[in-house]
Amino acid sequence: MNKKYTYHILNIVTVIITVTMFFSCNNNFKEVQKIGISENEPIGIAEKFNLKFTNSGRLEADLIGAKMFDYTNRDFPFKEFTDGVILYIFDEENRKSTIISDYAIVYDNTNLIDLQGHVVITTHDGNVLKTEQLYYDQKKEWIFTNVPVTFTTKQDVINGNGFDSNRDFSNAEVLEVTGIISLDD
Structure with missing residues (x-):
């Protein structure tokens, strides 16, 4: 028993x-899926890349860089460009503007691009904007910053403490302007 x-x-x-x-x-x-992947490590790394963005067969932007780290495995996904980027933006008439920066982050959830370190924009008509940080809202197609900028046109050098513009720079505005500006009578 x-x-x-x-x-x-x-x-x-x-x-x-x-x-x-x-x-x-x-x-x-x-x-x-996360097994074997640390959340602090990128899910992918790209080197010497050239990404082309098209819309209905028309080239809208061309992003060139040396290294990209893909952190889309995080709760707030992003891509980090540690060695800088060159971004060519093409308007409807295929005119090219160039944005160069030492560092960039693209946030996937907000469609915001954060450009940092010696950011230089050269527009299709020769205007140049220099700053240390600049944001580009991809959804609204809007460029902005609240740090000091220098905006050089063919006739003026305008300094300010911020900048707002649409994608093709036809509505560019330097905020809190300082310096000497020539005006037509």
């Missing part, structure tokens, strides 16, 4: 352990 009682207890314990293990398992595909 003692042997039968022990056998019965072992069967109950085995069933309890099996049921506990069965219900403790989750079917979470995202967690399985």
Whole structure:
């Protein structure tokens, strides 16, 4: 009887352990994908890349860089360009403006590009904007900053503490202007 009682207890314990293990398992595909990938490490690295952005067959932008780190495996996904970028933006008439920066981050959820370090924009008509940080809102197609800027046109050098413009720079505005500006009478 003692042997039968022990056998019965072992069967109950085995069933309890099996049921506990069965219900403790989750079917979470995202967690399985993260196995072996540290959240602090990029999910991918690209070197010497040239990304072309088109819309209905027309080239809108061309992004060139030396290195890109892809952190889209994070809760707030982004791509980091540590060695700088060159971005060519083409308007509807295929005129090219150039943006150069030492560092950039593209935030996927907000469609915001943060350009930092010696940011220089040269517009298709020869105007030049220099600043240390500049944002580009891809959804609204708007360029802006609230740090000091120098905006050089064919006739003026305008300094200010901020800048706002649409994508093709036809509505460019230097904020909190300082310096000497020539005006037509």
